Amino acid sequence: MTSHFDAVDGDHRIWTVPNVISMARLLLVPVVLVLILNGFGVLAVVTLAVAGLSDYVDGYIARRFDQMSKLGKLLDPMADRLFIAVTLIGMAARALIPWWLVAAIAARELLVGLTLPVLARRGFPGYPVHLAGKAGTMALMYAFPLLLLAEVDGVVGEVSYVIGWAAVLWGVFLYWCAGALYLHQFRDVLRTGARARPAL
Numbered sequence: 539m540t541s542h543f544d545a546v547d548g549d550h551r552i553w554t555v556p557n558v559i560s561m562a563r564l565l566l567v568p569v570v571l572v573l574i575l576n577g578f579g580v581l582a583v584v585t586l587a588v589a590g591l592s593d594y595v596d597g598y599i600a601r602r603f604d605q606m607s608k609l610g611k612l613l614d615p616m617a618d619r620l621f622i623a624v625t626l627i628g629m630a631a632r633a634l635i636p637w638w639l640v641a642a643i644a645a646r647e648l649l650v651g652l653t654l655p656v657l658a659r660r661g662f663p664g665y666p667v668h669l670a671g672k673a674g675t676m677a678l679m680y681a682f683p684l685l686l687l688a689e690v691d692g693v694v695g696e697v698s699y700v701i702g703w704a705a706v707l708w709g710v711f712l713y714w715c716a717g718a719l720y721l722h723q724f725r726d727v728l729r730t731g732a733r734a735r736p737a738l
Contacts, residue, residue, distance in 0.1 A: 554605040556596035560613035563592045567620045574628030579686035582625075586683050589621060608663065615667075618675050619647065625682045634685060635706075642710055643678075646717045653724045660727060661734030665720045674712030681705035 551557070566589050573582035593614065600606045626643060629635045654664060684702030688695050726732070 550609070551605070551607040552609055554600070554607055554610065555603075556600040556605050557607060557610050557613060559592050559596035559599070560610060560617060563589050563596075563617050564613070564620065567617070567624055570621060571624040571628050574625065574686070575631060577632070579689050582628075583683040583686050586621065586625070586679070589617070590679060593617070611663070615664075618679065622675070622678055622682070625686075629682065629685065634689070639706065639710070643713065646714055650717050650720050653721070657724070657727065660732065662727070665723060668716050668719050670712050670719065671716030674709045674714075674716055677705045677709030677712060681709055 566585055570582050570585050570589075573579075573585060596610070597614070600610055622643065626635070626640045630637050630640045650665075657664065681702050684698040684705065688699035688702055690698070
């Protein structure tokens with residue numbers, strides 16, 4: 539197929555150090571939601587920062603010690619999306635952000651997600667990560683903690699509000715750009731009838 543996709547990863551290791559860290563990070567997802575819903579914005583930001591640091595650590599360990607695996611490639615983006623989802627829902631439920639923002643991000647996820655079963659039947663585990671997608675996700679991961687800090691009185695809250703909304707709008711734009719790239723690749727798969735080649 540196409541150079542857009544990597545060959546299927548044959549490494550099915552589960553109990554690697556990076557995977558254990560990723561699993562532990564997933565346990566923080568409901569913690570973030572509870573903290574936001576109960577008005578502990580600063581603690582939620584600290585928890586998100588810990589999750590972000592663990593994301594960097596498990597990625598470094600995976601590359602440095604050759605512990606990359608198929609499961610790890612699924613857990614990392616899953617964790618990022620879950621943190622974004624619970625943060626969005628929690629903040630919208632408390633009227634810290636409008637529901638249209640939740641809809642804009644959810645619509646992109648739904649649109650791309652509907653193509654994944656078709657790719658899986660053709661042997662592709664998912665889409666390769668694009669710079670636009672990584673940049674968009676990173677912008678959103680920074681934006682929502684800043685908007686949580688906007689509740690703090692004084693200069694910190696005001697600056698966080700302005701920078702947070704700038705990052706949100708930029709992140710949503712990049713998120714949709716990445717989505718458009720994924721849909722373009724999906725169209726190519728359908729048009730060419732391509733299937734994945736197992737990794738050697």
